[in-house]
């Protein structure tokens with residue numbers, strides 16, 4: 200049976216000096232090998248969840264377990280080893296002057312021996328299909344390629360979990376597809392656990408499960424199919440429905456019967 204790799208139990212959190220709780224009694228878990236998407240309108244608390252899971256802040260109430268380790272001030276370096284974070288702006292994540300230097304950087308910091316480092320850099324760049332770009336300058340790559348290199352840097356450190364915090368939101372449609380395709384292959388072929396934080400429901404539709412946040416609370420969790428059944432309720436939560444759902448709703452409003460009552464899995468992915 201799959202084990203619980205992330206577990207948040209009744210988390211309440213307020214930023215230091217803040218005037219309200221930005222997370223209220225939030226509980227959810229992620230199983231090993233699962234891809235979970237956290238969605239919600241701006242300010243609903245998604246990025247704060249990522250900051251808590253990465254130990255940048257600690258909850259006022261409740262507890263967090265990462266790979267079975269209770270996340271506390273004195274375990275944060277241990278739990279961080281298991282998590283790779285990828286952020287919104289790929290340009291802010293580069294430190295090397297070439298793609299391979301960039302991926303090697305984190306490994307150097309971890310004191311990985313040179314021979315092992317070369318192997319890991321090559322493997323990680325193969326995983327993200329960027330092994331033809333070893334000597335390119337990261338800043339000359341497309342947005343999607345940059346995010347793939349950022350993901351290679353994370354993968355080289357061999358985390359158990361990848362957390363993507365709006366990692367596709369600055370990309371053009373091609374770049375977004377590249378990154379989403381890569382996430383899917385990491386999950387399917389390499390059994391990585393993925394937590395993607397996004398306001399893009401089309402991206403979230405590809406996940407195994409979705410968590411809908413609203414005003415610092417978990418509003419609903421379910422498979423993408425279950426969540427999309429909420430229809431206009433999602434619009435009221437400030438979420439932008441995927442194009443095909445908008446089309447379906449527009450057709451229904453005009454009395455056009457769709458072939459099936461519900462979208463098939465194929466249509467959702």
Ligand code: ADP
Nearest residue numbers: 214217221239240241242243244245246247248
């Ligand atoms: P989301 O990622 O869903 O857009 P955030 O987690 O960034 O939401 O923000 C949740 C709430 O926390 C918002 O009301 C936001 O203004 C507040 N917030 C975010 N970062 C800070 C901070 N560093 N200090 C104080 N309040 C913050």
